[in-house]
Every structure is written in structure tokens, then in C-alpha cells.
Amino acid sequence: xxxxxxxxxxxxxxxxxxxxxxxxxxxxxxxxxxxxxxxxxxxxxxxxxxxxxxxxxxxxxxxxxxxxxxxxxxxxxxxxxxxxxxxxxxxxxxxxxxxxxxxxxxxxxxxxxxxxxxxxxxxxxxxxxxxxxxxxxxxxxxxxxxxxxxxxxxxxxxxxxxxxxxxxxxxxxxxxxxxxxxxxxxxxxxxxxxxxxxxxxxxxxxxxxxxxxxxxxxxxxxxxxxxxxxxxxxxxxxxxxxxxxxxxxxxxxxxxxxxxxxxxxxxxxxxxxxxxxxxxxxxx
Ligand code: HEC
Ligand code: HEC
Ligand code: HEC
Ligand code: HEC
Ligand code: HEC
Ligand code: HEC
Numbered sequence: 170x171x172x173x174x175x176x177x178x179x180x181x182x183x184x185x186x187x188x189x190x191x192x193x194x195x196x197x198x199x200x201x202x203x204x205x206x207x208x209x210x211x212x213x214x215x216x217x218x219x220x221x222x223x224x225x226x227x228x229x230x231x232x233x234x235x236x237x238x239x240x241x242x243x244x245x246x247x248x249x250x251x252x253x254x255x256x257x258x259x260x261x262x263x264x265x266x267x268x269x270x271x272x273x274x275x276x277x278x279x280x281x282x283x284x285x286x287x288x289x290x291x292x293x294x295x296x297x298x299x300x301x302x303x304x305x306x307x308x309x310x311x312x313x314x315x316x317x318x319x320x321x322x323x324x325x326x327x328x329x330x331x332x333x334x335x336x337x338x339x340x341x342x343x344x345x346x347x348x349x350x351x352x353x354x355x356x357x358x359x360x361x362x363x364x365x366x367x368x369x370x371x372x373x374x375x376x377x378x379x380x381x382x383x384x385x386x387x388x389x390x391x392x393x394x395x396x397x398x399x400x401x402x403x404x405x406x407x408x409x410x411x412x413x414x415x416x417x418x419x420x421x422x423x424x425x426x427x428x429x430x431x432x433x434x435x436x437x438x439x440x441x442x443x444x445x446x447x448x449x450x451x452x453x
């Protein structure tokens with residue numbers, strides 16, 4: 170009953186408001202009186218609508234009751250789409266995480282708590298993996314997460330406000346089983362960081378082997394640790410130069426056989442063929 174009264178009052182207020190004045194879409198506009206507290210449109214207010222949604226475990230189902238299922242205004246004629254202009258409005262994938270101004274960047278930063286600090290686990294090394302990867306093939310979220318098709322897809326909104334880590338794609342190449350440790354934020358046993366083994370017996374080039382197997386270093390990385398030397402992903406961290414079980418060469422010689430992948434200074438020249446799950450040698 171109480172709800173219905175609030176609802177009717179809110180509805181009437183908004184009808185009066187909307188018929189009397191043009192709504193100014195600017196976020197800094199004076200607050201509207203009515204159903205919500207002052208501050209609903211002010212990102213630094215404690216009652217900013219983003220914070221209300223966060224406190225409601227990120228569900229917008231109750232907002233849709235008044236503002237319409239497609240957020241176009243509904244019975245209260247207050248549209249979310251004036252500000253949330255992307256397809257799917259506030260359900261767009263960069264609304265709550267990623268760059269609010271750039272729909273192509275849906276991974277943190279920013280994190281769910283608004284952090285942009287890469288030492289914070291919610292931000293971590295997303296950028297160097299996804300958007301600024303200089304040494305490896307482009308990777309997608311599906312290497313580390315199950316990607317929801319929509320906001321309310323099963324498994325997306327959990328109750329702990331932490332992402333689930335479910336490794337897939339390249340991270341599990343060769344059938345390996347990586348692990349992410351939520352206590353110390355380390356990542357172990359990923360194919361990408363050198364948990365790989367190639368076998369002389371099944372090789373087209375057994376002569377390049379010095380042992381029955383050629384293997385990477387299975388390097389343990391810390392997701393949210395950065396140092397200027399880049400020691401987490403420098404040459405020699407994921408696999409030796411060259412790897413264990415490979416005939417010895419210097420870094421300037423790799424290009425003789427791994428042509429097009431590295432140049433003769435040892436820089437990755439075609440990152441689409443490095444860390445891509447397959448052997449690339451002799452121009453392949
Ligand atoms: C007047 C403009 C405006 C309107 C109208 C508006 N929003 Fe927002 N909304 C914003 C801005 C700006 C942000 C981002 C604030 C930030 O992160 O700095 C935001 C953030 C959000 C977030 C993310 C919260 C977070 O903390 O990450 C959600 C979810 C959201 N809005 C839902 C809605 C819904 C649902 C409606 C309609 C019922 C709505 N918004 C109407 C401007 C608006
Ligand atoms: C009971 C109905 C009702 C519910 C539920 C409701 N709103 Fe509103 N909302 C209104 C009304 C009415 C207005 C018009 C201004 C006012 O009265 O405060 C409004 C205005 C807004 C505005 C300002 C829009 C603008 O153009 O400036 C935002 C943002 C907003 N609501 C967000 C939300 C969010 C987010 C939720 C869910 C957490 C939500 N509302 C749930 C009734 C509701
Ligand atoms: C290389 C692995 C990896 C990839 C690829 C990756 N993530 Fe993450 N993601 C993580 C890790 C690790 C965490 C932090 C988990 C923790 O400790 O809370 C995380 C956390 C998150 C969080 C929670 C942020 C917070 O505030 O706690 C979101 C949201 C997220 N990732 C979205 C994405 C999206 C979207 C993509 C693709 C565009 C993506 N991630 C790609 C590993 C990855
Ligand atoms: C209303 C806010 C909101 C919107 C919109 C949103 N997400 Fe999320 N997303 C979250 C939250 C909260 C989490 C952490 C959930 C948890 O506790 O497990 C998350 C986590 C993720 C993760 C990490 C894996 C996981 O499920 O924990 C991925 C990937 C992701 N979102 C992708 C997307 C994609 C793709 C879209 C667009 C279809 C999207 N998100 C839209 C709030 C949102
Ligand atoms: C993040 C881990 C990682 C780092 C750092 C790394 N590599 Fe690799 N590298 C791999 C993996 C995994 C493979 C296995 C083959 C594949 O999937 O591409 C590989 C394969 C190679 C190959 C064989 C060609 C191929 O791609 O099949 C060469 C040559 C090579 N790396 C050179 C380098 C050089 C030079 C550096 C430093 C610039 C470097 N790697 C740094 C992970 C790494
Ligand atoms: C004389 C040719 C030759 C040189 C020089 C050479 N490799 Fe290789 N390497 C090969 C061949 C052939 C294979 C593939 C083995 C197979 O097919 O089983 C291979 C395999 C590898 C692998 C594992 C499988 C793959 O392709 O990812 C890595 C990593 C690698 N080499 C790195 C290096 C690095 C780093 C250097 C330079 C220090 C180097 N190699 C120099 C011929 C060479």
C-alpha cells in the first residue's frame with residue numbers, strides 16, 4: 170500500500186514536472202524533486218543512482234518497473250537513455266566496468282568500485298592482456314572468464330562482487346589446467362605463460378630437440394604486480410631463449426628459423442603468431 174502511494178505521488182510529480190519544463194540532460198543540472206532523493210544524478214553523492222544499483226547487487230529490475238523495461242521512460246516518463254545512449258542503454262557492457270566513455274573497452278579499468286589502479290586486483294593486468302598487448306596474439310575475455318551475453322545471463326552477477334575466473338581458449342591449450350589464486354592474486358599453470366610441452370617423438374623436426382621434450386618454464390605470475398623492468402613478461406620468463414630441450418642459439422638467431430615471428434634483434438615482429446597455441450617455424 171505504502172509503495173502504491175509513493176508510486177502514484179512519484180508519477181504525478183513527474184507528469185507535472187515534465188509538462189512544465191524541458192528536461193535538461195546535463196548531469197550537473199539542479200536535482201528534481203520527487204521519488205528519488207536529491208543527488209540521484211550526482212556521481213559524487215551517496216544517493217547517486219549508480220551507487221543505489223550497486224547496493225542492490227547490480228540489479229536494475231526494480232528501476233525498470235517505473236522507467237520501463239527498455240529504460241525509455243515508462244510511467245514516470247524519465248528516460249535513462251538520454252544519458253545512457255548506447256544500444257541496451259544502462260545494460261551496455263561498459264556501464265559498470267570498463268571505460269564508461271568507450272564501448273570498445275568493457276574490461277577494467279575502471280573496476281566495479283571505480284578503481285583505475287592496476288595494483289588493485291579488479292584492475293590488474295587487463296590492459297596489457299587485452300588492449301596493449303605487444304608480444305602476443307589478441308586475446309579475449311574468454312581466456313579467463315565465461316562471457317555473459319547479457320546483464321542477467323546465468324553466472325554473471327554473483328553475490329561476492331568479484332569476478333569468477335574460468336579459464337578457456339588459449340589459457341588451456343594442450344589441455345592444461347591453470348589456476349588463479351584469489352588470496353595472493355597469482356596465476357599458475359597457464360599455457361600462455363609457458364606451461365607447454367612439445368614431444369620429439371611426434372615432431373617433424375626431431376633434430377632440433379636435445380631431450381625427449383621441449384618445454385616452457387611454467388612461470389608463476391602475479392596479476393596485480395607491476396615493476397618498471399617488466400619482469401613478469403620479459404623474454405626468458407615464460408620459456409628459455411631458447412626453451413629447455415631445444416638446441417642452443419642466441420636471441421639474434423631465432424629469426425633464422427622462426428622467420429616472421431621474431432626479427433633478428435629478438436623483438437616480436439608478428440605478435441599474431443606468438444602465444445597463439447601452435448608451433449610457428451620456417452615461415453609458417
Ligand atoms: C542525467 C544522466 C543520467 C541518467 C538520466 C541516468 N544515468 Fe546512469 N549514469 C550516468 C553517469 C554519468 C554514470 C557514470 C558515473 C561514473 O561512473 O562516474 C552512470 C552510471 C550508471 C550505472 C553504473 C554504476 C556504477 O557505479 O558503475 C548504472 C548501472 C546506471 N547508471 C543505470 C541507470 C539507470 C537504470 C537509469 C535510469 C533509471 C540511469 N542510469 C539514468 C548518467 C545518467
Ligand atoms: C516508483 C517509481 C520509480 C522507481 C522504482 C525508480 N524510479 Fe527513478 N525516477 C522516478 C521518477 C518519478 C523520476 C522523475 C524525477 C523524480 O521524481 O525524482 C525518476 C527519475 C530518475 C532519474 C533522473 C532522470 C533524469 O532524467 O534526470 C534517475 C537517474 C533515476 N530515476 C534512476 C533510477 C534508478 C537507477 C532506479 C532503480 C534503482 C529507479 N530510478 C527506480 C521514479 C522511479
Ligand atoms: C588474462 C586473464 C583475464 C582476461 C583475458 C580478462 N580478465 Fe577480467 N579479471 C581477471 C582477473 C585475474 C580478475 C581479478 C579477480 C579478483 O582477484 O578479484 C578479473 C576481474 C574482472 C572483473 C571484476 C572487476 C572488479 O572490480 O573486481 C571484471 C568485471 C572483469 N574482469 C571483466 C573482464 C572482461 C569484460 C574481459 C574481456 C573484455 C576480461 N575481464 C578479460 C582476468 C582476466
Ligand atoms: C549493471 C552492471 C553491469 C553491467 C551492465 C554488466 N556487468 Fe559484467 N559484471 C558486473 C558485476 C557486478 C560483475 C562481478 C560479478 C560477480 O560478483 O561475480 C561483473 C563481471 C563480469 C565479468 C567477469 C566474469 C564474471 O561473470 O564474474 C565479465 C566477463 C563481464 N562482467 C562481462 C560483461 C558483459 C559482456 C556485459 C554486457 C553484456 C556486462 N558484463 C554488463 C556488472 C555489470
Ligand atoms: C607471456 C609468456 C611469453 C613471453 C614473455 C615470451 N614468450 Fe615466446 N612463446 C610463448 C609461448 C606460450 C610459446 C609457444 C608457442 C605459441 O603458442 O606461440 C612461445 C613461442 C616462442 C617462439 C617460437 C615461435 C612460435 O611462436 O611458435 C619464439 C621464437 C619465441 N617464443 C620468442 C620469444 C621472444 C624473443 C620473447 C621476448 C621478446 C618471448 N618469446 C617472450 C610465451 C612467451
Ligand atoms: C635452426 C632452426 C631454429 C632456430 C635457430 C631456433 N629454433 Fe626454435 N624451433 C625450431 C623448430 C624446427 C622447432 C619446432 C619443433 C617441433 O616441430 O617439434 C622449434 C621450436 C621452438 C619452440 C617450441 C615450439 C614453438 O614453436 O612454439 C620455441 C618456444 C622455440 N623454438 C623458441 C626458439 C627461440 C627463442 C630461438 C632463438 C633463441 C629459437 N627457437 C631458435 C627451430 C629453430
